[in-house]
Amino acid sequence: MIDIRIQAGDFDPGRQLGRLEELGRAAVSGFVAMVEAAEDVTEILVEHHPVLAKNALRRIAEETERNWPLAGIILIHRHGRLRRGERLAFAAVAASDPRHALDGCCFLVDALRSRALFWRKELAADGSGRWMEP
16 A cells, blocks of 8 residues: 655644554554754745656655565655644555564655655745755
8 A cells, every 4th residue: 555645734643653553564664754944934835746746756655665565655745835843744654574664664754855856945034035955
């Protein structure tokens, strides 16, 4: 099972981990990325191309599935205006072996940071903004 979502709204990490636990595997590993920004930044604007971003996440998930024997993968990435401290992304896997779950999840997180197609603009309280390097 691979579940990939790109959404504006928030998500419940506990509910997502519960979905993976229902697969009946021994280990579930997950990671929640939060919006981090400089002190003067009040929000970030996350933009994406829906088809390109979803395809990139699908390729990352499929590569993870080829490298570890996993029962399930959930990848969620938010878009739109997000405040510092809000949830930005979620990556989690289920596997019969805890090491596979942990390694697969670590791979997902690294790939999400380096290969997902999202653009972020930092927005300051004074109305100014600057695009962040990918």
